[in-house]
Amino acid sequence: MRIDGKVVLITGASEGIGAACAVEFARAGARLSLTARSEEGLLRTARQTGQDALVTLGDLTAESVRRAVTERTIERFGAVDILINNAGIGIYGPTWSTPMEDVRALMELNYFALLGMVQQVVPHMRARRSGMVVNVGSIAGKLSLPWMTLYSASKYAVGALTEGLRMELRPDGVHAMLVCPGYVKTAFQEHARGGSVPEKVRRSRRFAITAEECAAAIRRGVERDARTVLTPRAGWILIGAARLFPGIFQRQMAAMGGAQ
Numbered sequence: 001m002r003i004d005g006k007v008v009l010i011t012g013a014s015e016g017i018g019a020a021c022a023v024e025f026a027r028a029g030a031r032l033s034l035t036a037r038s039e040e041g042l043l044r045t046a047r048q049t050g051q052d053a054l055v056t057l058g059d060l061t062a063e064s065v066r067r068a069v070t071e072r073t074i075e076r077f078g079a080v081d082i083l084i085n086n087a088g089i090g091i092y093g094p095t096w097s098t099p100m101e102d103v104r105a106l107m108e109l110n111y112f113a114l115l116g117m118v119q120q121v122v123p124h125m126r127a128r129r130s131g132m133v134v135n136v137g138s139i140a141g142k143l144s145l146p147w148m149t150l151y152s153a154s155k156y157a158v159g160a161l162t163e164g165l166r167m168e169l170r171p172d173g174v175h176a177m178l179v180c181p182g183y184v185k186t187a188f189q190e191h192a193r194g195g196s197v198p199e200k201v202r203r204s205r206r207f208a209i210t211a212e213e214c215a216a217a218i219r220r221g222v223e224r225d226a227r228t229v230l231t232p233r234a235g236w237i238l239i240g241a242a243r244l245f246p247g248i249f250q251r252q253m254a255a256m257g258g259a260q
Helices: 016-027 039-049 063-077 100-128 146-172 199-207 211-223 235-244 246-257
Strands: 007-011 031-036 054-057 082-085 131-136 174-181 228-231
Touching (some): 007 016, 007 100, 016 031, 016 039, 016 082, 031 063, 039 054, 063 100, 082 100, 100 146, 100 174, 131 211, 146 174, 174 211, 228 235, 235 246
Parallel strands (some): 007 082, 031 054, 131 174, 174 228
16 A cells, blocks of 8 residues: 555554654655554654654543544544554453453553454445555464463454454455564563563563564555564565464473562
8 A cells, every 4th residue: 555645543652663664654645644542752753753643541441532543533534444453452460360450451552452443444445446544453463372361362362353354344345454473672661561571571572573663564564565564574484384383382481470
């Protein structure tokens, strides 16, 4: 899809991958609608884009906020060409001891709010027979990481939703793309709902990519109508190893932090 002149709605745009996407897509000529919970971060991102981006402050787990974001975007620009569902949180810690309140909060934002934005935006795309939904999942949605199993479960759900959505919308001229970042240098760990990162995993973050590199990969994926963007691409090797040698892979993952 050609980005120049397109209307791009980005959730979780106050920092990290969302903020980097705002800057990247602005450079490509997109018109931006940005939403997040942090007013300070959202306004900072808007300034960084160098354009008069539409800003909507609010918590996307509320249906009223999702509706307002969509309606304000269409009122200002007349359409939503690209929806980037980026907002999300993490949880570290064992499945058997994580409070259910935290698990529900994780799923509310990572899955239900994402689905809610799809249901708000897609009818408009279908009516125009054009558009793209970009759902930001994770490499943890391609293989379970035992130090964040519940997060993996939420991202597996996002992956399944995106694959099915792509097939549902194909006759309508609307595309769905799944993004699966590996480790990205953001404040993700600091914002996690609960638990802590095992030290062996923390040390592995020296191989992380920047949010800007991730955003550039997403932009390239949109331009070529990709089905899945996995960044860095070396992550495919890890996924292949998990599928070809599941026993060895799971033992190594368990040693890195499965028993907490």
